[in-house]
Amino acid sequence: MPFTDSSFAGRFLADGRYELLNRLGSGAEGVVFSAREHSSTSPNPIPRAIKIMYSHSDCDVTSNPQTTEAELQSLAAGHPNVADVYDVFEDAEYTYIVTDLFDAGDLHTYVWNKAVPLAGDVATVKRIFLGILDGVAACHDAGVFHRDLKLANILIDEKLGRVCVADFGLATTEDWSCDYGAGTPCYMCPGRSPSPSPCAGRALTFPTYAEALGSANDEDEETQLPYDTRRNDIWALGIILIELTCGLRPWEEASTRTSDRFRAYAADPAALRTFLPISTALDALLRRILLVRPYTKRAPQQVTLEEIRGAVERMERFWMNEEELADAGPVVQFTWDTARRVVPCVTQQKCWSVEAACPERNPVSTTSGKAAPSAVEAAVLAQHAVAVREREWQSSGSSSAPVSETSECSYGPVAEQVEHSCSAGLKRGSTGTCRPSIWKKFVSVFRFRVA
Template structure:
């Protein structure tokens, strides 16, 4: 990919090697606010069957105290989930500190991210594919929770794919926590935040686990319909306000079946402790006949 170098938060290191020469940074494949990501060749692998990793490069000097604390938390959480046997987590294999930078050696997922697959309408109308991919995502998040880690920034951009739209890997643990009860508000991406995660609720705390379940529900609606049910889950958002007043609002505005609507109501329960569990949600998705309305449903709606 071609990136404008002036847009990068740190210089492009493509072509350089790290880890005492073991990993060659072949090409820049992405960047964020503070770092860059490369496809990297493991030079110790068989030239006839080369092995690639993704390497995330972050500054290792002049970090503020807050930035250092967040970075240390991300590393600790990512190490914890990387011990899991789940194939649906983007594993952290090694951390290298050389010169000005810190390098995270991660699973390489050449299939892009879930956001791209949703944007390309990969899933819309394909019930079996939605089920397969979403259950993989559920299993990845369940493995994180079993390891005592709560993601807090689940969104399509942070879900990677081994192949385009397939082979799910939960990634980016920059906002994750090991605290089941959180007092850090507005952590995550606005449209995927649970309502109790917003400081406007004036609650002293919220459940990190149940907040992740809410985010998964938004992602599932994205996959099924290609859109989000509302913007931020606050009363100031018109669509969310309509949902508060009418729990069947989504049935009226989205092309979904009544049975799927019942599942969504369990995910988007306004009382966080009443939300469906991940294990129960998995069962409901497996047993669901379709996400989409039948001809009879469409006739009744008209």
């Protein structure tokens, strides 16, 4: 969007009531600034956040998507885990939504910048996740479904210990929707990929969905049918829980067509513990949250938010114990080390170079003589290298992005490409090779230490 600091910072809005300060961030729908509210009822300026979006002047008040966002957020506002809306106003060009200002910003920034990692901290993970869960429950109780839950849309006030769901730009009151592609791909449930939809944007009722499902192939979890917006929020909560505990998302899109890791999980949910250092209790909960085919006759009953809360409250640990980690493969060990932000080390400090990460290029490491990791292992290691480099870049305060371009789904896209290139032969029986452009990008940036 064409918003810049210089164009808004220092402006006064609403006859001088609000003073815009610094740009906090931007997204597909608008930009957010920190602000001060000068009120006659308060002797001191009140910290606020103001979201600025283009007004739809051709819309009436009831159909304006900007005012609709504020209205939907207001339905659940008042709950301590949902960001409050204090004011909504417009001018000739823009719509402004005034909300709380949170000192620690969004949860994505907080997790990356937190001096002490969350891995191993059961109490903090529980406090943050249960806060998010309660905020989502308040939204659902009010008949509002968020559809874009992710760390960047969760705000946190470290001083008050408050965690709030925010940014209702894609929220809906529809139980079932055909609005595919709305949201962030790595948090979408299966079937929400941005591809042509047979229902052409119409929200359908459950009976219509059930009739359509009856003629669909039960084995195809990506049939483009109306999706359950409640289920989509619950799925996103599962991805968020993995992020909080493991420091990464398991895949960049829940699609068997584009992600080998999701394809493995869809075939056998036990695959989750082959690359995530999660406890058996967390694994069991995630299998219920991340149901690939929830509406087939063979599917278990879908988990509720209340059941998720109870399971998390009872959980004594989220991670494997030392014995399980010792028996786990190099990918799980690497995940655990990087989640704790320690240099992934192994016996005798044996180090793999990137050249050893692809079996087709170099089946034996020239450094240690050990067989190189499999293509899938190499891709996961590469995924973590991207995350580590992004963390180092963010901590340095540099204005230039690292070699691997960052985004909300930046933990694995390059790794996915390497995985597709290197594992083509392993997965499909052909002779797969690493594409030079991808290989060059990795050689110039990353080195791994693995078991």
